[in-house]
Amino acid sequence: MEAANATPEEFGLKVRSSPDTLIVTARNKMGSAEKVVVRVGLANSFIETAILKRDTKTLDENREAVVRLGKRLYEAGLSGSELTMLSGGYLIRKGSVQIIMDFISEFKNHIGSILTDPGPVKRYIEDRKDGELAEWDILFTSKNRGKDILTWNLPGFEIRCTERTAGRKSDASTLRITNKQRVASRGIEKTGLTDEMISNAESEYKTEKGIIGEAANYPDWIYRKKRKYPLLIIHLLKIHPEDRGPEYNKPVAAWGISFPKTSMEEKRVEYVVNTTWMRENYRLDIDEEEMGGEDE
Numbered sequence: 047m048e049a050a051n052a053t054p055e056e057f058g059l060k061v062r063s064s065p066d067t068l069i070v071t072a073r074n075k076m077g078s079a080e081k082v083v084v085r086v087g088l089a090n091s092f093i094e095t096a097i098l099k100r101d102t103k104t105l106d107e108n109r110e111a112v113v114r115l116g117k118r119l120y121e122a123g124l125s126g127s128e129l130t131m132l133s134g135g136y137l138i139r140k141g142s143v144q145i146i147m148d149f150i151s152e153f154k155n156h157i158g159s160i161l162t163d164p165g166p167v168k169r170y171i172e173d174r175k176d177g178e179l180a181e182w183d184i185l186f187t188s189k190n191r192g193k194d195i196l197t198w199n200l201p202g203f204e205i206r207c208t209e210r211t212a213g214r215k216s217d218a219s220t221l222r223i224t225n226k227q228r229v230a231s232r233g234i235e236k237t238g239l240t241d242e243m244i245s246n247a248e249s250e251y252k253t254e255k256g257i258i259g260e261a262a263n264y265p266d267w268i269y270r271k272k273r274k275y276p277l278l279i280i281h282l283l284k285i286h287p288e289d290r291g292p293e294y295n296k297p298v299a300a301w302g303i304s305f306p307k308t309s310m311e312e313k314r315v316e317y318v319v320n321t322t323w324m325r326e327n328y329r330l331d332i333d334e335e336e337m338g339g340e341d342e
Contacts, residue, residue, distance in 0.1 A: 086161070087314040088170045090270060092235065093161040094279070094302030095153070096227035100219055104154045108299040109198075111152040112280055116200035118145045119184065129202065135188040136203055137237060139275075143175045146182050146278055153301065156220065162301075174310060183238035183277045187230075196284040198297045207284040207297045216288055223300060229281055235266040235273070235304045243272045266304075273306035 099105070119138055122145065130137045150164050150171075161167075171179050189195060189206040196207040210229065213222035223229045236244050247268040255262065282297035 087312045088161070088167070088305050089308040089312050090267075090305060091161075092230075092266065092270060092302065092304050093167070094229045095155065095159050095162045095300045096223045096229050097156045097158040098221045098223070098298065098300060099154055099156050100216070100221040105296070105298060108153055109282070109297060111149060111154075112282060112299045113200060114152065115145065115149040115280065116186070116202070118148070120201035124184075132185075132237065133190055134185070134231070134234065134237065135205075136186045138184040138186075139181075139238070141182040141184045141278070143171060143180050143182065146184075147171060147175075149278075149301075153299070158220065167303075170305075170312075173313075174308065178306070178308060178310075179276055181275055183275050184280065185234070185237050185277060186280045187234075187282075196297060198282050205282045205297070207282045209284045209286060211286045212288045214288060221285070221298065223283070223285075229283070229300050230266075230279060230302050232266065233264070233269075234279060234302075235277065236269040237279075238275065238277055239269060239272055244269065247272050270304050271307070273304060276306060277304040279303070 098108070119141060122142065124138050124141060130139070147168055150167055153164070155162050155164055174180075186200065186203070186205060187208050188204075189208055192206075192209075198205045198207060208231075210223050211225075213225045213227060215225075216222045236247075239247075248262065248264055251264060251268045252258070252262050279302040281300040281302070283300060285294040285298050287294065
């Protein structure tokens with residue numbers, strides 16, 4: 047697909063319909079297994095680059111894309127008065143949509159990470175750039191404690207890299223972040239919400255589930271429903287390799303976006319799913335409530 051400079055819509059791609067991780071392969075390799083047509087949209091969804099290219103050149107280029115993003119925000123004055131230090135990292139408010147789109151364009155996406163393909167993502171944002179997606183919250187994840195922390199300097203602040211493992215299905219060309227292909231930690235999508243918004247989201251969830259007088263394991267989608275501004279999450283990761291895998295002495299860059307609901311008509315893309323291939327590569331019934339991060 048990359049060699050042909052084409053988008054997913056122009057290929058017979060098959061994907062998994064979960065908003066967390068999707069799967070891609072050529073249609074002519076699908077075989078005769080059951081096929082299911084799904085329609086995928088980005089409104090009120092979470093996407094992230096949990097599958098990455100593993101070659102040194104791409105890893106370096108993606109890390110430099112993060113550095114350029116930090117520089118643009120710094121030059122716009124947003125890493126000063128608009129920067130807030132949180133337990134999970136550094137939050138910058140009122141990031142312009144053009145800075146976000148430049149970053150997405152520069153990041154080298156893996157063909158297996160369909161929902162983060164820059165073409166469809168940028169088209170979705172472009173349709174809303176003068177309205178509901180004009181301003182963004184931007185979180186640079188960073189640890190606040192731990193031993194043997196890998197650090198990386200960005201304009202205006204230092205990142206203390208969060209830690210993830212390389213998934214079992216990683217290979218020489220592909221780095222899968224954790225066995226679940228999950229980068230972000232649970233609860234990250236509450237970032238940027240007010241205490242009242244968080245409390246309302248959790249109260250509504252407990253009421254819906256009939257939970258009384260006890261703590262609940264809150265899934266992130268309840269916070270996403272409350273978002274007014276989209277959230278771009280930037281990760282610089284310290285990767286612990288799988289057995290006999292390569293050591294990483296520099297951070298590995300990844301990103302995610304929590305999109306709020308949209309008031310505009312959404313153009314969805316239709317895909318064909320091969321359930322046999324899905325079973326070979328991913329769990330079919332991943333409950334988002336079971337998916338947490340590895341760290342912090």
